[in-house]
Amino acid sequence: MFTQPTLYLGAMNGQHKITISGVVFYVEDCCQKQLLNHLAAMNNFRKDMPLDERVAEVLLDELKAVGKDVISGVEVEHLIQRTKHLRQPD
Incomplete structure (x- = not known):
């Protein structure tokens, strides 16, 4: 009946x-x-400001630029390079 x-x-x-x-x-x-x-590392150091919106924006831009719907290792590496300064305390 069901395959x-x-x-x-x-x-x-x-x-x-x-x-x-x-x-x-x-x-x-x-x-x-x-x-x-x-994401956890960024949020641990920057509790005073929400960074999730910025991360979502960067990922959406990255996916739109390459015309994809799924985040792969390349997009994660680009995100880390663009936001790594947010992981360190002031």
Whole structure:
């Protein structure tokens, strides 16, 4: 009656759905932990100002520039390079 879904193991990276400042992003498995660690580090040092809006803006710009819908390691690396100064205390 019902067909079993076909699994494509190794053909695609898995994706996770995360929400940053009310914006839903899809992130590949391989870079999800790196992105979440970077966000946590930024928020630990900058408790006086919310940085989630800036991060969401940078990620949206990055995805729009390359015409993609899913955040990969390249986009996470670009985000870190553009916001690494926000991870350090004043």
